[in-house]
Every structure is written in structure tokens, then in C-alpha cells.
Amino acid sequence: MIESKYSARLLFIKIQAAEQRLEQLEISWKRLIIEERMLSDHNQVEKSAHSKMGLIEPNRQAIVYIQL
Amino acid sequence: MRSVKQRSRKRKVDDFSGRRYFVLFLMLLAMLVLIARAVYLQIFDTQFLQRQAQSRYVSTVKIPAYRGQILDRHGVGLAVSAPVDTLWVDPFYCQSKRPKQAQACLTLVSEKKIRQVADILELPVAKVKSAFSRSTGKHFVYLKRRVEPTLAAKVMALGLPGVALIKEFKRFYPAGEVTAHLLGFTNIDDQGQEGLELMYNASLEGKTGSKRVIRDGARRVIEDIESIKSAEPGQDLVLSIDERLQYLAYRELKAGVLKHKAEAASLVILEAKTGNILAVVNQPAFNPNKRKGLHVSRYKNRAIISTFEPGSTLKPFVVAAALEGGFIDAGQLFSTHDFRIKGRWVKDGHRYGTLNLTDVLKKSSNVAASKIALAMPPEYFWRFYHALGFGVSAGVGFPGEATGSLPEYDSWSLFEQATLSFGYRVSMSTLQLARAYTALADDGVLHSVSLLQRETDPYATRVLSIETAQKVRTMIEQVVQKDGTAYRARVSGYRVAGKTGTVKKAVDGGYSDDYLSVFVGMAPASDPKLIIAVMVDAPQAGQYYGGLVAAPIFAKVMGGALRLQGITPDAIQDTATLLVN
Structure with a gap:
């Protein structure tokens, strides 16, 4: 009886630790999703493509279509 | 002479035995009263007492449920719920302690710490101060709702007495105004108010669960007793939108x-x-992430x-x-x-x-x-x-x-x-x-x-x-x-x-x-x-x-x-x- 009560307590502590960890992971997961979305925001990507990397959209005549 | 003396001694002995019986009777009575009380407490009054005790250390805790995400056709999140913490204060927390501890407890609420809290939460100092003031008579005052978990942890680390957390969710719309009219938004209680959030509120909404827990003197949860209802997260909504x-x-x-x-x-x-x-x-x-002071006509799809x-x-x-x-x-x-x-x-x-x-x-x-x-x-x-x-x-x-x-x-x-x-x-x-x-x-x-x-x-x-x-x-x-x-x-x-x-x-x-x-x-x-x-x-x-x-x-x-x-x-x-x- 005493032993089972003791092991139940130990298990409970483990569960709580695991639950806390789960919660922490959930928080950071959601934060990462949001962060990823912020970074991949089209406006930002477009701006840095234009200004930092000097990329441009080629006009239609410059595109060569390959038909397979 | 002698006989008189003997007689009088005899009478004295009789008197003592009467007192002894009287005392014995009293003790027996006291014992009976105690037994009766014990029986009463143990058998007749036990439920009431157990309930009283439980109300002091057992409490029901809500388990918040995730609201479903809204995704575009390729699975890109358009509306995502992230966990946030709501901070609240019980200004009377120190009063519930014994007088000596209460004094020490009150000194923990220092001007400096209140300033720090105001700093972290970007609130006016006066507002934080009023949350800690006992003049309103309230036992539950919101400090700030829906705070970033990292900021909330900083506030908790200050160790202000009576400050506690509630886990909640906040809706984020990563695409911002691009999807604003379409998705609509939710109110502070996570209920859809406009657009798709309103239209599909029933399926997006999670079902809040609840469980019973045992708390210690400092109101910390020390044991889960039973789960009453497990939390059901809301269903994700996949749109045709690209x-x-x-x-x-x-x-x-x-x-x-x-x-x-x-x-x-x-x-x-x-x-x-x-x-x-x-x-x-x-x-x-x-x-949709910052809606303060906008006219309703702006929300029109x-x-x-x-x-x-x-x-x-x-x-x-x-x-x-x-x-x-x-x-x-x-x-x-x-x-x-x-x-x-x-x-x-x-x-x-x-x-x-x-x-x-x-x-x-x-x-x-x-x-x-x-x-x-x-x-x-x-x-x-x-x-x-x-x-x-x-x-x-x-x-x-x-x-x-x-x-x-x-x-x-x-x-x-x-x-x-x-x-x-x-x-x-x-x-x-x-x-x-x-x-x-x-x-x-x-x-x-x-x-x-x-x-x-x-x-x-x-x-x-x-x-x-x-x-x-x-x-x-x-x-x-x-x-x-x-x-x-x-x-x-x-x-x-x-x-x-x-x-x-x-x-x-x-x-x-x-x-x-x-x-x-x-x-x-x-x-x-x-x-x-x-x-x-x-x-x-x-x-x-x-x-x-x-x-x-x-x-x-x-x-x-x-x-x-x-x-x-x-x-x-x-x-x-x-x-x-x-x-x-």
C-alpha cells in the first residue's frame, strides 16, 4: 500500500514534468509557426529580393517556354 | 470518647466514597459525551466535513482547448492560435496569511517592482498600482490579458504575491490585412465575430475540458485527482483560397x-x-491583429x-x-x-x-x-x-x-x-x-x-x-x-x-x-x-x-x-x- 502510493507519486511527478514540457513545446511550436510566417511574408520577401539581391521579374519576351 | 471518635472517623470515610463515585460518574459522562461526539463527527457529519475540507484543497481547473487553425489550400496557416498568458492579481492575497507573515508579504509589493511590471507589460504605472490596491474590494483583478508567455514568465519571476497566470489562446493572422475581410476575427473570449471565424465558429471552437486537482497552501497544484472532461481541440478549416x-x-x-x-x-x-x-x-x-479604434465599415467583405x-x-x-x-x-x-x-x-x-x-x-x-x-x-x-x-x-x-x-x-x-x-x-x-x-x-x-x-x-x-x-x-x-x-x-x-x-x-x-x-x-x-x-x-x-x-x-x-x-x-x-x- 505504502509502496504503491509512493510509486503513484513518483509517476505523477513525471507526468507533470512531461506535461510542462509538452506545454513549453507547444508554445515554442506556435511561436515558430508565426515567426516563419512573418519571415516568409510576401511583402518582405519581395522587398529583399528586389533591394538586397537585385532580382527582377523577367518580361514575357525574355521567358523561353520548354514544351515536353 | 473513644467510640465517638471512631464513629466520626467512619462517617468521614463514607463521605469520600460518595465524592469518588461522583467524580467517576462525571468522568464517565465526559467519556460518553466524547464518544457521542466522535460518533457524530465520524458517522453523521462526515460528508459535510469532507466537503468542507475538499473545498479548501480540491478545486476544479479548466483545461483550455485550441481553436482550430484556418489553412489555405496548400496548408499555409492563415489563422493560428498561440498560447498566451493572462496575468491577474488578488490584492487581498496577503490578508489571508497570519498577521506576522502578512506584514512580510505586503512589503514584497514594492514601488520598484510595480515599476518593473509596468515596464515589462508596457502599462502605465498607475494602472498596475491600482490593480494591487485593495480599495475596490475585488479579489480578482486582471493585470493584463493575453500576454506573450515569455513576458508573463518575467513578471512571475519578480515574485509579487497574489499574481497568478491563466492559460489562454490568442488568434494570430500572419497574413494580416491581406486576409482580414475573409477570415474576420475573434473577440477576447476567442469567439468568432466576423467572416469565416464567425461562420465556422462551431467547428473551429475547441471544447474546454476540466479536471479536479489538489492544491497545497500556496495554491500550487500538487496532484491531479480525476479528469472530468478532456479538452477537445477545434477542427482545422481548409479553405480553397491560395x-x-x-x-x-x-x-x-x-x-x-x-x-x-x-x-x-x-x-x-x-x-x-x-x-x-x-x-x-x-x-x-x-x-486584424490590431483592431483598436477602427470603424465597423472597414470590416465589410x-x-x-x-x-x-x-x-x-x-x-x-x-x-x-x-x-x-x-x-x-x-x-x-x-x-x-x-x-x-x-x-x-x-x-x-x-x-x-x-x-x-x-x-x-x-x-x-x-x-x-x-x-x-x-x-x-x-x-x-x-x-x-x-x-x-x-x-x-x-x-x-x-x-x-x-x-x-x-x-x-x-x-x-x-x-x-x-x-x-x-x-x-x-x-x-x-x-x-x-x-x-x-x-x-x-x-x-x-x-x-x-x-x-x-x-x-x-x-x-x-x-x-x-x-x-x-x-x-x-x-x-x-x-x-x-x-x-x-x-x-x-x-x-x-x-x-x-x-x-x-x-x-x-x-x-x-x-x-x-x-x-x-x-x-x-x-x-x-x-x-x-x-x-x-x-x-x-x-x-x-x-x-x-x-x-x-x-x-x-x-x-x-x-x-x-x-x-x-x-x-x-x-x-x-x-x-x-x-x-
Whole structure:
């Protein structure tokens, strides 16, 4: 009886630790999703493509279509 | 003497034994009382006492549930719930301690710490101070709701007595104003208030669970006793929206509105073969993540909710209806002199002389369209418009969705029948207008529209024969040619078919001096994949023709959308092609 009560307590502590960890992971997961979305925001990507990397959209005549 | 002495001693002994019995009796009585009390407490009063004890250390805790995410067709999150912490204070926390500890406890609430809290939470110091003040008599005061977990942890680390956390969720809209009208938003209690958040609130909403726990003296949970109800997260909602197209459409529409100083605008992109909605954007917009102080009118999803008279964009349908019913033939010619119906003039903006059917659409002649409309019996004409979904809700179920209006044919005057041919007296939303064009795009099959992803359209109905639909589509391809009304709607590499509309804006009891500039088109015209409808409300920068205001927006969005969707160009002659076998 005493032993089972003791092991139940130990298990409970483990569960709580695991639950806390789960919660922490959930928080950071959601934060990462949001962060990823912020970074991949089209406006930002477009701006840095234009200004930092000097990329441009080629006009239609410059595109060569390959038909397979 | 002696005997007297003995007698008196004897009497004394008797007295003692009486007292002894009395004391014994008292002790027995006391014991009985104790036993009775013990029995009473243990057997009769036990439930009450246990309940009292439990109410002090057992409590029920809510387990918050995630609200479902809203995703676009490729699984990109458009509305995501993230865990946040709500901080609250019990200003009377220290009072509940013993007097000596209470004093020590109160000294922990120092001016310096309150300043720090105010700093971390970006709150005015006075507000934090008032939360800790006992003058209101409240035992529960919000410090700040929905705080970033990292910030909340910093506040907790200060060790202010009586401060506690509640786990909650906050809705984030990563695309911000690009999807604002479509998704709507939730209130502070995570209930949908507008848009899709409201429409699908029941399935998005999670079910809050609850469990019983044992707490220690410091109100920390030390043991879970039982779970009463486990938390059920809400279901994710997968939309037909393509987030990249949504962004592209938003960017171009916004640029167009700025350029033409327009009051408002809306744009819809439809998948021609399924009726799936790929993008719905509006101007003016709002940022759903920061809504403070915005007027309610900003929340309006105009593309679905607001109606307008679509003007000449209906002319292709008039031609299609008349061809389908055999009331005109494809080779017929129309003279376009202004004419009168019971004293009221039907006029064109320019003199076009005699036009064939293709030129009627290419030049957008009101006179010729009226003549075609008048060649049809009102009932037939009405049925055709009705079948296209005019005056009927587009059926996406969006909160506040418009039905538009189409007057009953038995109340039509001849003049009204004529004006209906160039899109007056009938009103609809941008979405309804785009939907009607599916009939021309998908060879005569009208599609239902949907905001949810689906493979095929279960409600597709044929409203035109294949030949008529293709014939009319070929005609409106001419609209984007050099001498058509919408040369600026062309997209290099692709064949485009579409129709402009320039409408006097209807106001209460008449028409204002403002115009609506409209364009609806599809591409690639040989086998349309996308339909885009653009409506710009009251452009003030000089230009107002559909072909000059709405058409360029259409061209930019369509060009980008075709590229993003990887749709093969069908106008190969103006692009270099490498044939690889």
C-alpha cells in the first residue's frame, strides 16, 4: 500500500514534468509557426529580393517556354 | 470518647466514597459525551466535513482547448492560435496569511517592482498600482490579458504575491490585412465575430475540458485527482483560397485603388472548372491583429456582401441568351442609332454605325444590346438571368452574404428590359458576377462557388450549350484587342477573354456623379482556368472607364496568377518556345 502510493507519486511527478514540457513545446511550436510566417511574408520577401539581391521579374519576351 | 471518635472517623470515610463515585460518574459522562461526539463527527457529519475540507484543497481547473487553425489550400496557416498568458492579481492575497507573515508579504509589493511590471507589460504605472490596491474590494483583478508567455514568465519571476497566470489562446493572422475581410476575427473570449471565424465558429471552437486537482497552501497544484472532461481541440478549416494569389490580388488592388484615388474596391479569383474561390480581397482593409479604434465599415467583405449594378459586363450574357434561344443569329448586323422607348432615350457614348455581334461586345454598344434584349420575350430573358444566379445568393454562406436583386419579368417595362441588357436595374456582388462568368468559361456550365477546398463541383448546372458558350467567348476575346474597350486587360503569352463595365454609381433615389469601374475576364481563353472579377468604386483621379481602371488591375493579377499556377501559355506566337521531345 505504502509502496504503491509512493510509486503513484513518483509517476505523477513525471507526468507533470512531461506535461510542462509538452506545454513549453507547444508554445515554442506556435511561436515558430508565426515567426516563419512573418519571415516568409510576401511583402518582405519581395522587398529583399528586389533591394538586397537585385532580382527582377523577367518580361514575357525574355521567358523561353520548354514544351515536353 | 473513644467510640465517638471512631464513629466520626467512619462517617468521614463514607463521605469520600460518595465524592469518588461522583467524580467517576462525571468522568464517565465526559467519556460518553466524547464518544457521542466522535460518533457524530465520524458517522453523521462526515460528508459535510469532507466537503468542507475538499473545498479548501480540491478545486476544479479548466483545461483550455485550441481553436482550430484556418489553412489555405496548400496548408499555409492563415489563422493560428498561440498560447498566451493572462496575468491577474488578488490584492487581498496577503490578508489571508497570519498577521506576522502578512506584514512580510505586503512589503514584497514594492514601488520598484510595480515599476518593473509596468515596464515589462508596457502599462502605465498607475494602472498596475491600482490593480494591487485593495480599495475596490475585488479579489480578482486582471493585470493584463493575453500576454506573450515569455513576458508573463518575467513578471512571475519578480515574485509579487497574489499574481497568478491563466492559460489562454490568442488568434494570430500572419497574413494580416491581406486576409482580414475573409477570415474576420475573434473577440477576447476567442469567439468568432466576423467572416469565416464567425461562420465556422462551431467547428473551429475547441471544447474546454476540466479536471479536479489538489492544491497545497500556496495554491500550487500538487496532484491531479480525476479528469472530468478532456479538452477537445477545434477542427482545422481548409479553405480553397491560395494564399499567394490572395497576396498578389491584394497588392495589385491596393496599388490600383491608390493610383486612381478610389473609395473602395473588390476582387475575386475563381477556379473556372470547379467554382473554388482562390482569392477574395477588398479595399479599404484593416489589420486584424490590431483592431483598436477602427470603424465597423472597414470590416465589410465587399466582394461578398455589397452589391452594385454590374453594367456592360452583362452584355455577353444577353448575346448568349439570344443566340441560345435563336432570337438572333450569329451573322446579324445591328444599327446603333440612339432610339427612344416611350419617350426615354437609349444611347451610346460614341457613334458606332452598324455593328456585327462581335463588335457589339467589343465596342460595348448599349443600343445594340437593348435591341437584342428586346428581341427576347421577357420571361425567357428573366429565366436566363435567374439561372445565372442574379437575384439569388451565391450560396457560400458567408455572414451577411448578398443576394442582389433582379426584378420580376411581369413588372418590366420595355425600357427596363432594355436597361437590364446593359446591367442596370439588376444588382449583384462581385462574387456573383464572377460566378456567372463560369458559364462562359466552362463551356456553358454554371458552377456553384465555395470557400472550402473541393475537387469537383457537385452543383454544376448547364445553362448554355457548348457551341453558344464558345462562340461568345471568342467574341469577348476581341474586347482585349487593340481597338476593343480593354486593350489594357491583355496578358502577354495568354489569350484573354473578358468584358468591361463602366457604371454610374447608384445612390439613394438615383445616380451620383461617381462611377464604378468593372472588369471580368478569364484566361487562357482557349481553355479558361481562372476567372477574375474586379470592381473599383468611385475612382477620383480622372479616369473611370472599366477598360482603364479595372482592366489594368485585372491584367496584373491575371498575369501573376497564371504564372504562379503554372498554367501553360496558349498564345505561343508572342513568346519564344523551345520544343523538347
